[in-house]
Amino acid sequence: MEFELNEDQQQIKQSIREFAEAELRPHVMEWDEAAHFPVELRPKFADVGLMGVLIPEEHGGSGLGYVEYATIIDELARVDPSIALAIAAHNSLGVGHIFIAGSDAQKDKYLAPLAKGEHFAAWGLTEPSSGSDAISMKTTAVRRDGGWVLNGSKNFITNATFAETTVALAITDRAAGSHGISAFIIERGTKGFSVAKKENKVGMRASDTAALVFDDCFVPNSNLMGAPGQGFIQAMKVLDGGRISIAALAVGIAQGAYEAALKYSRERHQFGRPIAEFQAIQFKLADMATQVDAARLLTYRAAAMKDAGKPTTKESSMAKLYASEVGVRVAEECVQIHGGYGYIKDYPAEKYWRDSKLCTIGEGTSEIQRTVIARQILRA
Numbered sequence: 050m051e052f053e054l055n056e057d058q059q060q061i062k063q064s065i066r067e068f069a070e071a072e073l074r075p076h077v078m079e080w081d082e083a084a085h086f087p088v089e090l091r092p093k094f095a096d097v098g099l100m101g102v103l104i105p106e107e108h109g110g111s112g113l114g115y116v117e118y119a120t121i122i123d124e125l126a127r128v129d130p131s132i133a134l135a136i137a138a139h140n141s142l143g144v145g146h147i148f149i150a151g152s153d154a155q156k157d158k159y160l161a162p163l164a165k166g167e168h169f170a171a172w173g174l175t176e177p178s179s180g181s182d183a184i185s186m187k188t189t190a191v192r193r194d195g196g197w198v199l200n201g202s203k204n205f206i207t208n209a210t211f212a213e214t215t216v217a218l219a220i221t222d223r224a225a226g227s228h229g230i231s232a233f234i235i236e237r238g239t240k241g242f243s244v245a246k247k248e249n250k251v252g253m254r255a256s257d258t259a260a261l262v263f264d265d266c267f268v269p270n271s272n273l274m275g276a277p278g279q280g281f282i283q284a285m286k287v288l289d290g291g292r293i294s295i296a297a298l299a300v301g302i303a304q305g306a307y308e309a310a311l312k313y314s315r316e317r318h319q320f321g322r323p324i325a326e327f328q329a330i331q332f333k334l335a336d337m338a339t340q341v342d343a344a345r346l347l348t349y350r351a352a353a354m355k356d357a358g359k360p361t362t363k364e365s366s367m368a369k370l371y372a373s374e375v376g377v378r379v380a381e382e383c384v385q386i387h388g389g390y391g392y393i394k395d396y397p398a399e400k401y402w403r404d405s406k407l408c409t410i411g412e413g414t415s416e417i418q419r420t421v422i423a424r425q426i427l428r429a
Contacts (some may be wrong), residue, residue: 052346061113062120068097069128075426080255081400084247086135087255088211090112091166099125101164101372102140103290104148106172108156110164115290115352120295122350123345126301127308130404131255133298134411138207138256139163141291143170146232148218150274150283159214159234171212173261174284180416183218184227184281186351188263190219195268197221197233199263205411210244217261218280225278232280234272241266252403277351289365291412293355296348296368299376301406303344304382306376306401307337313387313396324386333386337379344372363425370418373408380405 051314054062072093080087094100102118104110119142125133144163147155147170162168179185188201199219209215215219215235235242245260275283311334324330351364380401384391391398409415 054116056244058117058120061117062124064097065099065121065124066127067094067130073125073129073132077255077397077400078394080129080131082254084249084254086131086208086211086257089110096164099136100166101141101144101160104144104160104164106367108148108164109161114356115293116188116349116356119293119300119348119352122294122297123301123304123348126298127305129255130298130302130305130401131253133301134256134407135208137291137294137298138172139145139170141214141294142172142287143208143214143216144214145290146172146274146287147214147234149286150232150279151234152272152274155167155234163214168213169208169211171206171208171261172287173206173215173217174206176202177204177260181414183284184230184374186218186220186230188217188219188224190221190231190233190268193267194219197231197273199233199235199241199266199268199270203261205258206261208257209261210247210257215242215261216274217263218284219263221277221280227281228278230281230284230285231277232274232283233268234274235263235266235268236272239266239268246281248355252400252405252408253407254403261296271352289361289410290355292365292369292418293348293351293361295408295412296344296351296365296372299369299372299405300345300348300399302376302408303337304370306331306380306398306405307334307341309397309401310337310383310386313390313398330386333382337382340375340379344368344375347371359399363422366413366418366421366425369408369413370415370422373405374415376405376408379421 096271098111101110102113106112122133176186190199221231241264243262245262247259314330317324347368351361351368354361383398384402387398390396
């Protein structure tokens with residue numbers, strides 16, 4: 050059993066850390082305040098291999114595994130969780146769904162532009178009235194000569210306003226329940242497909258989040274992934290991998306918050322000495338460091354199992370559940386250690402705190418993760 054990254058993985062970790070420090074760190078608060086995702090950095094994202102991490106080289110990707118992917122998301126989130134979230138949604142969800150369920154023709158057409166950074170991807174499952182209860186979605190797809198006509202909307206979609214390629218799920222047979230949901234690839238500019246409200250969020254503000262609308266949107270048969278009714282099963286496979294990326298995102302947030310708290314505790318003096326010398330602060334730092342390590346180990350276990358081709362439904366949910374809740378706890382303690390300075394924007398503590406909470410909600414709430422885990426252990 051290995052608990053350390055190998056030499057190649059360490060090099061990837063270091064290169065992404067250097068990229069994040071040089072290209073992201075100077076602009077974190079600027080992008081956050083403006084709720085701006087830096088699409089202009091897409092060529093640089095592509096140059097360091099962020100756009101097709103898990104995609105084989107023959108399709109233009111980096112051909113890396115989930116351990117490397119978790120390391121990349123971890124390092125990005127340590128500096129700017131918003132950018133990490135956008136990259137994770139692109140790779141795990143939009144691109145991931147096409148890679149998992151797309152036909153050879155669909156992969157040939159869509160994967161290379163996505164993996165090379167020419168296009169961004171989005172993924173549409175959540176709707177205004179269906180979140181955890183995905184089967185109750187209202188978006189429909191009705192057969193029409195040569196294709197399908199979609200009507201409905203999607204909500205809280207990452208990368209929505211600038212994605213050139215979107216994978217969306219719709220009901221094709223209401224009576225069939227979860228076996229009546231299908232997945233479609235929709236290209237930007239398709240008639241009847243539009244972006245609606247952009248959300249004004251508490252955290253992850255530089256990550257673009259908006260609603261999508263389908264108004265008699267015609268999609269050709271060639272853009273249906275798999276057979277009709279396979280979309281929900283495909284989506285569950287996508288989420289198994291996606292939850293590893295959200296776990297890694299939460300670990301990165303916790304790591305960044307811990308490092309900020311550690312740095313501040315050494316610099317801040319009270320009663321004539323650094324606050325790091327007080328046992329109350331030391332205990333907080335010890336708990337933070339331990340929780341971050343534990344969350345990272347759970348995350349890397351799930352990633353290693355994924356790379357080994359093993360089922361990871363339980364392990365992905367465990368990693369996502371624990372890491373996301375650790376992210377919130379560690380970020381909150383970071384604020385506490387900073388005291389009053391933790392509540393103002395001159396220090397990084399408040400942003401880690403704001404950003405962390407989304408990890409307990411997106412790609413399945415903590416409550417849903419507990420439900421998934423319970424079902425898995427009770428089946429054993």
